[in-house]
Amino acid sequence: MAWSRRKVVQVIGAILSTGFMWSIMPVHSSQRDERIYTLLLAYTDTIIPRDEKLGAVDLGAHERIASRMRSDQGFLTIVEASLKSLDKRAKVRFGAPFDRLDQQRRELIVGEIARRPIEDMLGWFFNATRAEIFMAYYARPESWSGLGINRPPQPYGYPDAQHPWSPVGR
Amino acid sequence: VNSDPDVIVIGTGAGGAALAWSLSRQGLNVEALEAGPRYDFSRDYRLQKSDWEQIGFPEKIPTADRQVIAPLQELQPKWAHLRSWNIVRGLRVRSQRRSSAGGYKHVVGLGGTTLYFTGEYHRINPRAMHMATDFGVAADWPLSYKELEPHYKVVEKIVGVSGKSNAAYQRRSSDYPLPPLPLSHSTKVLKKGFDHLGLDFGPNPLAVLSKAYDGRPPCNFCGNCNRGCPRGDKGSADLTFLRHAELSGHCTIETGAQVARLELNNDRVSRVVYFDDDGRERARSAPIVVLACGAIETPRLMMNSGLRKYSGAIGLNFMETLAWTSVGLHSEPLGSHRGHPSDAICWAFNDPDSVNGVVGGFRISPGTAEANLVGPINYAARVAGSFGREHKRLMRESFGRALGVTAIGENLPNPRSFVDVDSRAVDAWGIPKARINSFLPDSELQRLAVMANTCREVLDAAGIEKLIDESGSYDEFGSSHVFGTCRMGLAAEHSVVDPWGKVHGTKNLYITDASVFPSSGGGESPALTISALALRTAQAIARGHSR
Numbered sequence: 036m037a038w039s040r041r042k043v044v045q046v047i048g049a050i051l052s053t054g055f056m057w058s059i060m061p062v063h064s065s066q067r068d069e070r071i072y073t074l075l076l077a078y079t080d081t082i083i084p085r086d087e088k089l090g091a092v093d094l095g096a097h098e099r100i101a102s103r104m105r106s107d108q109g110f111l112t113i114v115e116a117s118l119k120s121l122d123k124r125a126k127v128r129f130g131a132p133f134d135r136l137d138q139q140r141r142e143l144i145v146g147e148i149a150r151r152p153i154e155d156m157l158g159w160f161f162n163a164t165r166a167e168i169f170m171a172y173y174a175r176p177e178s179w180s181g182l183g184i185n186r187p188p189q190p191y192g193y194p195d196a197q198h199p200w201s202p203v204g205r
Numbered sequence: 206v207n208s209d210p211d212v213i214v215i216g217t218g219a220g221g222a223a224l225a226w227s228l229s230r231q232g233l234n235v236e237a238l239e240a241g242p243r244y245d246f247s248r249d250y251r252l253q254k255s256d257w258e259q260i261g262f263p264e265k266i267p268t269a270d271r272q273v274i275a276p277l278q279e280l281q282p283k284w285a286h287l288r289s290w291n292i293v294r295g296l297r298v299r300s301q302r303r304s305s306a307g308g309y310k311h312v313v314g315l316g317g318t319t320l321y322f323t324g325e326y327h328r329i330n331p332r333a334m335h336m337a338t339d340f341g342v343a344a345d346w347p348l349s350y351k352e353l354e355p356h357y358k359v360v361e362k363i364v365g366v367s368g369k370s371n372a373a374y375q376r377r378s379s380d381y382p383l384p385p386l387p388l389s390h391s392t393k394v395l396k397k398g399f400d401h402l403g404l405d406f407g408p409n410p411l412a413v414l415s416k417a418y419d420g421r422p423p424c425n426f427c428g429n430c431n432r433g434c435p436r437g438d439k440g441s442a443d444l445t446f447l448r449h450a451e452l453s454g455h456c457t458i459e460t461g462a463q464v465a466r467l468e469l470n471n472d473r474v475s476r477v478v479y480f481d482d483d484g485r486e487r488a489r490s491a492p493i494v495v496l497a498c499g500a501i502e503t504p505r506l507m508m509n510s511g512l513r514k515y516s517g518a519i520g521l522n523f524m525e526t527l528a529w530t531s532v533g534l535h536s537e538p539l540g541s542h543r544g545h546p547s548d549a550i551c552w553a554f555n556d557p558d559s560v561n562g563v564v565g566g567f568r569i570s571p572g573t574a575e576a577n578l579v580g581p582i583n584y585a586a587r588v589a590g591s592f593g594r595e596h597k598r599l600m601r602e603s604f605g606r607a608l609g610v611t612a613i614g615e616n617l618p619n620p621r622s623f624v625d626v627d628s629r630a631v632d633a634w635g636i637p638k639a640r641i642n643s644f645l646p647d648s649e650l651q652r653l654a655v656m657a658n659t660c661r662e663v664l665d666a667a668g669i670e671k672l673i674d675e676s677g678s679y680d681e682f683g684s685s686h687v688f689g690t691c692r693m694g695l696a697a698e699h700s701v702v703d704p705w706g707k708v709h710g711t712k713n714l715y716i717t718d719a720s721v722f723p724s725s726g727g728g729e730s731p732a733l734t735i736s737a738l739a740l741r742t743a744q745a746i747a748r749g750h751s752r
Contacts, residue, residue: 082592142593149592166586173581174256181597182581182604183538189252189435192425193543196389200540200605 074118075100077134081141082168088181096171100164110163117160121145210236210457212746213477213491215464215506218317220717221497222442222450223360223736227743229455236489237447238462238479240498241266241314244443250433258580262321262433266313272501273627273640277303280680284650287529287657287679292672293590298680307683309501309641315460316443317499318685319732323430323547323574324412324439326366327729328357328376330555330566333615336724340557340564342617344522344723347695347704348741354378356737363449364440364736365418368410374552383415386424389544391608392571394535398667399551409550409570412440412732419445426544428579446736462487465636467494467510473712480634493713493746495706497739500524500687500720501624505639507691507701507708508626515710516701520625522618522689524725525643527653529677530572531660532609533669534588540605546574547611554659555727557615563652565615566727569659572611576674588673607673610663612656613686613728619646624690643682653679686731691720706742717742 075097083091091097104111118133124144125133133144151158172178179185183202211233214221225235242265244250249265251257280288280301289297298304311318331350336343358379368381385408388396399406413430414423424438437444450456461482468476474494481487496503504520513519535541551569553559559566577583581604588607589599621644626637645653657677664672694700697709702721708714717739719731726734 083596084593086594086597088597138593145592165592169582169585170259173585174259176255179581181601182584183540184542184581184604187253187255187257188427188429188542188579189257189425192427192436193540194425196426196428196540196543196545197387197393199390200538200543202538202540202605 071115071118072101073134074122075114077141078118078121078145078164079168081138081145082165083172084138089177091168091172094172094175094177096168099167099171103167113156113160114164117148117157120157121148210234210489210491212236212493212495213238213489214495214497215477216240216317216497216499216502216718217315217442217447217458218497218499218718219319219442219732219735220719220739221495222316222319222446223739224495224497224717224743225456226363226446226450227740228747229450229453231743231747232455233747235450235456236491237456237458238464238477238489239315239458239460240463241312242460243315244320244433246433246435246437246444250435252427252429252432252435257429257432258582261577262312262431264312268311268313269308271313271632271638272309273630273638274305274308274682275640275642277305277682278644279303284654284679287650287653287677289676289680291587291674293587297676303679304681307681309687310683310685311499311501315447315458316441319441320433320443321431321685322441322730322732323545325547325550325570325730326361326364326368326410326412326440326733327726329353329726329729329734330557331376332556333566333724333726333729336557336565336617342564344692344694344699346723347693350376353734353737353741356740357733359740360733360736364412364445365414365421366410366412366440366733367415369408372407373405374555381410383418385409386411386413386415386426386545386548388548389426389541391539391541391573392544392549394539395571395608395610395663395667396549398663398665401666402662404551404553404663406549406551406569409547411545411548413545414438414440424545428542428544428546428574430546431574463634464506465509465634467506467512467714469510469512469711471712472710474714493715495715495717495742495746497716497718499718500690501639501641503716503718503720504624504690505626505637509636512708515708516697518692518697518699518701520690521623522692523622523624523641523643524616524618524688524722525622525678525682526684526686527567527614527616527645527649527656527678527728528611528683529653529656529660530576530609530611530675531657531664531672532573532576532578532607532674533664533672534603535606535608535667535669538605539608541573541607542579542605546579547571554655555729557727560652560655563655564648565617565652567612567614567652567656568728569610569612569663572609572660573607574609575611576607576609576676578607578609578674608664608667608669609674610660612660613730614652614656615727616649616688616725618689619644621646641682645678650679653677686719686725688719688722688725688731691716692723693721694723705745706738707745715742715746
């Protein structure tokens with residue numbers, strides 16, 4: 036199933052807002068760079084999607100991966116190859132590119148690689164990129180509202196620590 | 206810098222800071238050389254920032270590569286129940302050899318590792334001071350608990366210790382300066398498990414303020430002492446001993462001073478040679494020199510200075526942190542990210558003979574923060590896992606429900622655990638690094654197994670149906686409490702310093718850090734005892750100075 040128009044606009048907006056051509060390959064951008072970036076956005080959105088709360092793309096979590104790709108050639112190579120593999124799997128299984136699938140179908144594709152051992156390239160890719168997305172997403176207060184916290188530990192601390200917890204905002 | 210110090214102290218952690226305070230208030234001029242920088246608690250720590258969880262303690266000087274860890278032992282199938290694991294990540298150590306990933310956890314900075322500690326402030330169990338006589342292991346302390354007790358009291362007052370004065374297992378002649386911190390809700394839930402097993406579990410003595418004290422505010426229970434306390438309520442050495450030492454007018458501190466070697470002439474340290482903050486080689490002299498660099502760096506400096514001629518025991522008898530943590534997921538939201546990380550403690554197994562068939566005790570305290578499960582990033586990676594909509598659902602269900610318990614136990618010395626220097630691995634100044642050699646024989650692993658089983662029983666009794674994360678010393682070396690490499694004793698044949706901390710055979714060199722501990726104790730956190738010993742050494746130095 037294709038993305039909704041709203042989703043496509045959202046992704047394009049994210050591309051523009053993050054200053055793409057972000058240049059995995061500096062100096063000149065290419066269609067290949069754009070394609071990888073589009074896949075990265077779709078993958079990031081699959082790991083932590085938007086629901087009634089914001090998703091990972093909304094909070095720019097993909098930029099953490101992009102930043103690492105710019106500075107780590109080995110990481111860049113694995114991420115590119117893995118995203119292409121996801122795209123290929125999507126086409127074989129559902130007859131459409133990965134980024135055109137709905138969340139449910141993208142989750143099925145990612146689920147295939149999530150089960151792989153970390154020694155496997157795709158397994159390593161999943162674990163490494165998921166860790167980066169978690170690290171970036173949950174460092175943003177906007178991601179906390181569903182958890183019952185709304186601020187960092189300081190400066191207010193938790194004066195209610197000795198009392199039962201009533202998580203708010205869930 | 207003081208042009209004519211009476212005493213040079215190298216290192217400003219729990220030992221060096223306490224000694225500097227004591228001597229300076231007695232009118233001696235002290236110059237402290239600290240390899241690291243100062244930390245400004247109101248600016249350098251990150252707990253008020255949204256990305257606070259991305260890093261641990263905000264090190265200004267990275268510590269991971271300051272030492273070398275020699276290859277560690279192979280893992281054995283019979284100890285498989287002591288492997289570290291996580292419900293999302295699986296086995297923490299995937300090889301069949303013990304990992305060194307945990308490393309030597311310390312801080313290079315003014316105040317040393319007290320900047321990082323949770324503030325647990327324990328007196329040593331007197332029975333753990335006679336391990337050789339009573340159990341034929343380790344060595345006896347060449348001084349009694351009674352001799353230490355007055356110094357304990359002074360330290361507790363300076364730092365502002367919060368504790369329950371009439372609690373079980375106390376060996377005190379006076380009340381704590383401050384009442385205990387209130388137990389957090391999750392600790393109260395954990396207490397139900399201890400109560401069910403008939404184990405006493407009460408307030409932990411802490412160098413953390415329950416009330417305003419000495420110009421510092423009380424704790425607000427943010428649960429992240431290990432990331433650096435941005436309020437100043439934690440009694441780190443920079444805010445307590447060193448602040449008062451500098452105010453005395455008799456203590457000067459030079460930060461960024463990496464001591465390279467000691468030069469001796471006629472058994473007397475004649476020069477302390479160091480590199481200053483600009484990388485220039487400099488030298489200082491004083492009638493008395495005190496080493497307080499910890500159980501890894503103190504023997505390193507001594508070996509790099511050719512001091513092994515004074516004692517062949519330098520670097521031997523290394524003892525590490527023997528620890529186990531189990532974490533489960535409670536059925537109710539507890540808000541377990543709130544509260545002091547270690548606000549309660551069980552001393553029931555602290556005596557050296559408290560467990561049949563195992564020599565050496567241990568203690569148990571809350572371990573949720575010890576497992577670093579106090580923020581959403583770690584919940585995502587280590588509790589919820591998964592991805593997509595399922596991940597979001599698991600995060601909402603699980604956050605605040607992790608409940609952990611940690612046991613820390615005695616670690617007895619053995620011939621395969623020692624510290625030496627690695628001439629092939631040098632630091633930025635070309636000085637050979639310390640090399641940590643660690644081995645855990647079966648006798649240690651038997652104690653660790655009891656610790657692990659006890660943790661699991663406590664969680665089970667507290668209503669935990671599902672464990673999600675366990676970690677321990679068996680498959681990963683990771684130590685913040687290190688001891689024994691410059692043992693205190695009566696003879697140079699088996700020890701490095703005398704009962705007052707003076708290096709055997711030298712005329713003016715002392716040591717005041719946990720390297721002098723003849724035994725580790727039954728899991729007590731060592732900072733208080735290090736500081737108490739430092740005051741005792743200061744007493745000896747001051748008496749000698751006045752003669």
